[in-house]
Amino acid sequence: MEGELKVDKFGYEVRTSSDACISAINAFYDQVLNYRRRRSVILEAAAHDDQCVLANILAAYFLSSDPSRAPSHLQAAKSRLEQATPYEKAVFDAVNCLISKDRDDDVAFELHSKLLKSFPRDLASLQRAQVLCFYMARPGLSLDLVQQVLPSNEQEDFVYGMLAFPLLELGRMEEAEKAAKKGYEINKRDCWVQHNMCHVLQYNCRFKEAVEFMEECSPSWDLCSSFMFTHNWWHVALCYLEGRAPIQRIRDLYDHFIWKELERPDAPRPEVYLNALGLLLRVHVRGEMDAFEDHLKTLANCVTDQANWYLDWQFDILVLWALAYTGEISRAEELLKGLKSRITKMNEKKQQFMQNAILLAEATYEYGKGNEKQALELLGHDFDADNYKMIGASGEQIDIFNEVWYCMLLNNGQAAKAIEVLKKRIKSREGIPFLWRLLERGYKLTGRDEEAATASEEAKRLENAYFP
Template identity: 65%
Template sequence: MGEKGVKFDKWGYQVKTFSDKCISAINDFYDQVLNYGRKRSIILEAPVHDGSCVLANTLAAYFSSSTHPSEALSFIQSAKSHYDESTDYEKAIFDAVSCLISEDRDDDDALQLHFKLLSAFPRDLLSLKRAQILCFYMGQPNPSLDLVQQVLRENEEEAYIHGMLSFPLLELGRMEDAERAARKALEINEHDVWAQHCLCHVLQYECRFPEAVQFMEECSPSWSSCSSFMYTHNWWHVALCYLEGHSPVVKVLDVYDHCIMKELDKDDATRPEVYLNALGLLLRLHIRGEISLFEDRLKNLAELLTDKALWYLEWQLDLLMLWALTSRNKLSDAQELLEGLKLRVSKMNDKKQKLMQRGVSLAEAVYEYGRGNDEHALQLLGLDFNACDYKVIGASDEQLDVFNEVWYSLLLNTGQATKVIEVIERRFESRDGVPFLWRLLEKGYLMMGREEAVRAADKANHLESAYFR
C-alpha cells in the first residue's frame, strides 16, 4: 500500500481506493479478459466495494457498454464525478475508455488515446488487449502490431504478451514470426488460450491439419473455463482442420454437435457467440456440398435466428445470419435484417459510412447468394473481390475466407472459369494444400476443356488421402 487511499493493481500502477476487494476484483477482471474467461462480470463487483473508484467504474462501463448501455452510462458518469481525485493512470484509462464507448466515437481518436496511455503505462496489458480489439474491428492489423511492439520490452516475461504479438503477425502474413511468438507464449504459460488459438491459425494456414487437430485436442481440457466465444471458436478451428484436410464429415458433425452447439446447455452460455461459430462452419459445409447431414441442424438454427435480440450485435454474425435465413427461405426476416444494417450505416458519420460500405455490399451479396441469385451476387462482389479487404466486419482472415469460397463458387456457377483458374492458381503461390481448392481448379479446367484438369484431380486425390488416414 502506498499513500493513504492508494493501492496498486497487478501491473504495479496506482489506483485510488481503500478497498482490497475492489482492487482484487479489478485484477481478477484483467485475468478473465486476457484468458477469455467466462467470469468477466467479476468487474461489476469492483464498484460495489468502492463506488468512488474511477478505475472500477470505468472498467465496469467498458464491460457493460455492448450489452447494457444504460448501465455503462451510469458507471462512466460515476467515474467522471470522481475523476479529479483519481491517479494519472486512472485518468488515462478513463479518457481512452470514455472515448471508446461513446455513441459518436471516432475510432482513430480512441486508438490514439490508447497509444498515449500505453506509452505512459506500458505494463497495462488489459489496455493493450482493448486497443488490439479496437484495431480488429477497424480491420487494421498494422497498428495492432505497433501497439504490442511499443510495450514488448517492458513485458518480455509476461504470460500474455507473446500471444498478443502473434495474432497481428499472422494477420499480416508473417507466419514464421507468428508461430515463434505463439510458442514463446506457451513456454511461459501452456494454458494461454489465445496463444493456443494463434498457433492453430498458423498450423491451419500452412495446411498442417493433423498437427493442428492433435495440438488443439491436447489443449482442449484447458478451455473449460473459457467464454462461449473462445470455447466454440477453438473447436470451430478443429472442425475446419478436419474439413479442409478432407476428414470424414462425421468428424465435423461430432465437433458441431458436441463441442459447439453443446455449449448452449450451459446456464451462462452466450448464444450469439455460439451461433457465430456454428454458422461459419455450416456455410463452409454448404459450399462444399456437404450440408446434407446438417440440413435439420441448419433448419433449427434458422428458426432461432428470427429472434431479433440476436441482430446487430456483430457484423460478421449478421452476414452469416443473412445466409442462413435466406437459404431456409425466411426471406422477410432476412430482408428486415438487411434493411436494418443499411439503416444503421446511414446514421454513421461520413467517415464511418464510407468504411462500412464494404460491409453493406457484402451483406447484399450474401443475401442474394442465399436466395440462389448467383448472377446478382457476383455482380455485387465484382470480379476483383478479395475477402481480406473486408476486415471491417470484424473477422480474421480465416473467418473471412469463407466469403472467398462463396465468390469462387459464384464464379464457377456463372461460367467464369477463366477467372476461377486465375485466382486459385495465384492463391496456390502461398497456400496449395487444401484439397477443396484443387477440386475447384479441376472444375475450372474442365469447363475450359483443358487437360490440366487431370493434374488438378491427381493433386486433390493425393491431398485427400494424405492428411487423415
C-alpha cells in the same frame, strides 16, 4: 476523503481504500487476459468502492452494450475524476472515447496508444486496443502497439499471443509461429496463444498437426468464454473439414463442442451462433450440407430472433445467409434493411469505411436466396475478401467469402477468371484439396482435360494425406 492509494497487478496506482475493490479489478484483468467467463467480476469492484474511478470506468466498458446500466458507472467515474491517479485518468480517457456513441476510432486508438506509452504493463488495455484495431481492419497498428510495450513485458506469456495475432493477420507466419511458441513455453494453458498457433498451422495446411495440438490443449478450455471455447473447436472442425476427414467427425464436433455449449445457462447465445454459422457455411460451400440440413434449420430458427441482431457485422452477415438459405426471406430482408439504416446513421468517414461491409451483406443475402448472378455482380470481377475485414473477421474467417466467390464464378460462366484466381490462391495454400477440386472443375469447363487430370491427382493425393 480522497482515499488511499493501492497498486493493481500491473503495478499502477489506483485510488481506493478497499482491498476487495482492487482484488476484483485484478480478477477482472485475469478473466480478460485468459478469455474467461467471469468478466462480470468487475461489477464487484465497483460495488466494493462505488467511488473508485478505475472500477467504475471498467464496469461501464463491460456494460457498454447495456444502455440501462452503463451510464451510472460512467457518471460515477466522471464525478471522481479530479481525485483519480494519472493511470486511472488515462484509462478513463481511452475507455470513455471507446464507448462513446459517436466514437472516432482513430481518436480511440490514439488515446490507447498514449495510455500504453505511459503505462506499458497494462496488458488489459493493450488487449482492448487490439480489439479496436481488429474492427478497424488495421493489424499493422495492432502490431505497433504490442511492439511498443514488449520491452516492458518480456516475461509475460500474454504478450506473445498478442504479438502473434497481428503478425499472422499480416501474413508473417514464421514470426507469428515463433511468438506463439514462446508464449506457449511460458504458459501452456494460454488459450489465445494456443488459438494463434492453430491459426498458423491451419494457414500452412498442417491440418493433422493443428488438430493434434488443439485436441491436446482442449482440456484447458473449460473455463474459457463461450466464444473462445466454441471458436477453438471451430478451428479444429475446419482443420478436419479441410483435410477431408469423414463428415460425421465434423458433425460430432459441432454437436458436442459448439451446439452443446448452449446448454450452459451463462452462455451468450450469439457468441455460439457465430461459430456455428461460420462452420455451416463452410460445410455448405463444400457440398456437405446433407449431413447438416436439420442443424441449419434449427440454427436459422434461433437467429430469427431480432434480439441477436446488430451486435457484430460478421455475425449479421452470416445470419443473412442462413435466413435467406432456409427460406426466411422476410426476416432476412428486415435484417438487411436494418443494417442499411445503421450505415446511414454513421458519420461520413465511418459510412465510407463500412461500404464494403454493406456490399458483402447484400451479396451474401442474394447468395443465400440462390441469386448467384446478382451476388456475383455485387462483388465484382476483382473481389478479394481481405478488403472486407471491417466486418470484424480474421483472415481465416473472411476467407470463406473468397470460396463463395470462386464457386459463383464457376457456376456463372466465368471459369477462366476462376482458374486465374485459384492458381494464385493455391500458390499460398497449396495443401487444400478443395481448392484443387475447384481448379479441376475450372479446367474441365474450359476443355483443358489434361490440366484437369493433373489437378484431380493432386486433390486425391491431398485427400488421402491428412486423415486417411
